[in-house]
Amino acid sequence: MSMATRLFLSNDTSARAAGAGPVADAWSDRPEVQLIRTSSRGAFFLEPMVERDSPDGRLAWFNVTPQDLPLILSGTGGTPVRSIPFLAQQTRFTFADFGETEPLALDEYQARGGLQGLETALRRTPDAIIEELRVSQLRGRGGAAFPVWNKWKVAQQAKADEKYVVANADEGDAGTYCDRMILEGDPFRLLEGMLICARAIGANRGYVYCRQEYPAAAATLRAAIHKADEAELLDLDGEFFPIEVVEGAGSYVCGEETALLESLEGKRGVVRARPPYPAQAGLFGRPTIVSNVLTFATIPNILSRGGAWHAALGTEQSRGTMALQLGGRVKQPGLVEVSFGLSLRQVLDQFGGGMAPGARFKAVQVGGPLGSLFPASQLDIPICYEAFAEAGAVLGHGGIVVYDHQTDMVDLARHFMAFTAHESCGKCTPCRIGSVRGREILERIQAGSGTVDDLVLLADLGETMKVASLCALGGRAPYPVLTAIEHFPAEFRNRLRT
Amino acid sequence: MQKQVNEILAQARSEPPNILQALLVLQEKLGHVPLEAVPEIAHTLGTTTAQVAGVLSYYPDLRVTAPGRHLIRICMGESCFANGCGRLLREVQDRLRIDMGETAAGGKVTLDTMSCAGNCAVSPTVIIDRDLYGRVLPSQLDAMLERYK
Ligand SMILES: Cc1cc2nc3c(=O)[nH]c(=O)nc-3n(C[C@H](O)[C@H](O)[C@H](O)COP(=O)(O)O)c2cc1C
Ligand code: SF4
Ligand code: FES
Numbered sequence: 001m002s003m004a005t006r007l008f009l010s011n012d013t014s015a016r017a018a019g020a021g022p023v024a025d026a027w028s029d030r031p032e033v034q035l036i037r038t039s040s041r042g043a044f045f046l047e048p049m050v051e052r053d054s055p056d057g058r059l060a061w062f063n064v065t066p067q068d069l070p071l072i073l074s075g076t077g078g079t080p081v082r083s084i085p086f087l088a089q090q091t092r093f094t095f096a097d098f099g100e101t102e103p104l105a106l107d108e109y110q111a112r113g114g115l116q117g118l119e120t121a122l123r124r125t126p127d128a129i130i131e132e133l134r135v136s137q138l139r140g141r142g143g144a145a146f147p148v149w150n151k152w153k154v155a156q157q158a159k160a161d162e163k164y165v166v167a168n169a170d171e172g173d174a175g176t177y178c179d180r181m182i183l184e185g186d187p188f189r190l191l192e193g194m195l196i197c198a199r200a201i202g203a204n205r206g207y208v209y210c211r212q213e214y215p216a217a218a219a220t221l222r223a224a225i226h227k228a229d230e231a232e233l234l235d236l237d238g239e240f241f242p243i244e245v246v247e248g249a250g251s252y253v254c255g256e257e258t259a260l261l262e263s264l265e266g267k268r269g270v271v272r273a274r275p276p277y278p279a280q281a282g283l284f285g286r287p288t289i290v291s292n293v294l295t296f297a298t299i300p301n302i303l304s305r306g307g308a309w310h311a312a313l314g315t316e317q318s319r320g321t322m323a324l325q326l327g328g329r330v331k332q333p334g335l336v337e338v339s340f341g342l343s344l345r346q347v348l349d350q351f352g353g354g355m356a357p358g359a360r361f362k363a364v365q366v367g368g369p370l371g372s373l374f375p376a377s378q379l380d381i382p383i384c385y386e387a388f389a390e391a392g393a394v395l396g397h398g399g400i401v402v403y404d405h406q407t408d409m410v411d412l413a414r415h416f417m418a419f420t421a422h423e424s425c426g427k428c429t430p431c432r433i434g435s436v437r438g439r440e441i442l443e444r445i446q447a448g449s450g451t452v453d454d455l456v457l458l459a460d461l462g463e464t465m466k467v468a469s470l471c472a473l474g475g476r477a478p479y480p481v482l483t484a485i486e487h488f489p490a491e492f493r494n495r496l497r498t
Numbered sequence: 499m500q501k502q503v504n505e506i507l508a509q510a511r512s513e514p515p516n517i518l519q520a521l522l523v524l525q526e527k528l529g530h531v532p533l534e535a536v537p538e539i540a541h542t543l544g545t546t547t548a549q550v551a552g553v554l555s556y557y558p559d560l561r562v563t564a565p566g567r568h569l570i571r572i573c574m575g576e577s578c579f580a581n582g583c584g585r586l587l588r589e590v591q592d593r594l595r596i597d598m599g600e601t602a603a604g605g606k607v608t609l610d611t612m613s614c615a616g617n618c619a620v621s622p623t624v625i626i627d628r629d630l631y632g633r634v635l636p637s638q639l640d641a642m643l644e645r646y647k
Binding site for chain 2: 042247
């Protein structure tokens with residue numbers, strides 16, 4: 001009897017949405033196939049992608065349907081994965097094993113270098129761990145880009161009976177999905193990062209606040225925690241370090257760290273005034289590190305390879321790699337991990353592959369619902385924190401959404417303000433009232449009854465929200481709207497009442 | 499109802515009591531959180547009705563009315579917006595003759611929007627109950643909705 005051929009197919013939510021489910025169903029009882037469900041490489045335009053081993057490394061077949069099985073088994077028509085330009089041009093560290101491994105195979109994780117960061121951390125003093133992060137110059141990937149070591153130092157030095165580590169898996173920015181990929185595809189990497197943090201600050205307990213929209217992520221993570229517990233990994237200096245997954249309930253602002261902590265305590269997810277910062281007084285008033293999933297997942301490599309390795313990648317103030325997430329009307333949407341410094345245009349051309357068939361470029365939004373719009377003339381901006389800060393823009397969590405020629409900028413601007421009005425936590429007036437007024441003005445303009453004064457009012461309102469809001473929801477919400485007006489003024493003027 | 503609420507909450511007890519998680523468990527079991535149960539919930543958790551009502555009204559995913567047998571959610575996030583979710587929403591509304599947040603006559607389906615399913619690279623996204631659909635074209639809607647009759 002001949003051996004069954006091992007075929008690899010991603011079980012990632014987006015791979016399934018692209019059709020991996022029917023492929024798996026159709027092949028599951030075929031004796032000639034041993035189907036292994038992996039994480040996704042993030043080349044979602046090629047999913048469902050089926051791979052098999054060859055002397056040339058993995059071979060891949062793209063956009064597979066159940067009928068493609070004979071072709072794949074015969075070994076014809078496959079492309080060596082290492083020659084897929086979308087992947088070959090990336091600099092993958094955090095996502096290096098994606099598409100290769102099974103998410104819950106702890107032995108495989110370990111065989112590929114997993115847990116070495118934690119082992120290093122367990123041999124070091126807390127001060128030495130934090131020093132390694134200082135050298136690495138890692139900044140948080142959740143949006144605010146704050147130096148990670150700095151927060152850890154504050155939490156480490158705080159005196160308290162309990163301390164907590166919280167992974168922010170709320171991933172609220174529309175257009176982003178790298179946290180979801182990590183949670184579903186490489187959950188031990190997140191847990192390892194959290195354990196390293198716990199060891200550095202002396203924490204007793206960990207939480208992962210996962211958005212309700214990610215059921216597969218929460219389930220995978222719970223299974224991973226169970227496996228880690230069985231393998232006695234949740235053990236820090238002889239103390240059990242429990243990690244619990246807590247699900248949210250559909251509120252965007254609960255991704256903001258203080259609102260998240262309120263929500264974790266079971267209350268309304270309203271933003272707290274800072275200071276005190278969570279690192280000083282967070283969950284239940286105890287020192288708490290709240291960090292993004294991608295941030296935690298970046299840390300194991302920093303410990304195992306050294307901070308200097310990380311600091312050698314990227315630009316002056318943006319060290320390491322960034323997980324960019326391409327979406328919207330590009331031809332090749334997917335996950336792109338590259339060192340900081342490429343221009344936005346390079347990312348869109350080299351990885352995005354230009355526009356989807358029939359679509360012409362109009363604008364690109366970087367940084368989620370609070371990020372600015374860039375027209376074709378501004379694509380040479382380098383992808384790094386310093387260049388974006390100088391342009392008054394944000395990289396946020398790395399979401400990049402491309403809009404095509406059919407996009408109605410007035411409708412898009414109204415959409416943004418309606419989103420803010422809906423999601424405002426209500427704590428401060430500029431955001432609570434301003435976003436509703438902003439939405440009303442844009443609805444008026446869209447209906448054809450707006451005036452020039454309305455545009456002036458909208459600009460004033462935007463400036464007020466920018467300077468007077470308590471958190472970045474109100475403070476950044478005007479940016480996509482005002483940049484839409486700035487770059488496409490005619491579209492707004494043409495809709496005004498004459 | 500009082501007994502049922504108590505039984506469910508007894509299984510979800512935590513220290514200190516967590517209002518949001520208690521409400522999520524109730525919704526999981528009952529399909530929604532009945533408003534008339536709020537005093538009982540508050541009593542069981544050892545908190546005030548105002549606290550419970552406050553949390554209940556704050557979170558978009560908590561429902562105070564029973565949803566239809568099927569819940570259709572259309573993603574309105576930016577990647578889906580760029581890929582035509584507006585048209586999808588209009589077409590679903592036309593077919594079911596309901597507005598956002600409404601339940602169709604006969605209690606069959608509830609229509610809702612969401613702000614991102616993390617499926618942006620395979621958008622636009624429609625979620626029906628626990629099934630997630632990507633790259634949805636308006637022409638596929640009829641066949642898709644047919645499955646949830
Ligand atoms: C409105 C709003 C929403 C946010 N949503 C998220 C989110 O979904 N995920 C996240 O990691 N950070 C989010 N943040 C940033 C957090 O407040 C916080 O800065 C971050 O979790 C810290 O982690 P980091 O240091 O690893 O970046 C949000 C901030 C604001 C103002
Ligand atoms: S800016 Fe908006 S979301 Fe932030 S605290 Fe003020 S009201 Fe709440
Ligand atoms: S924007 Fe719709 S899935 Fe992300």
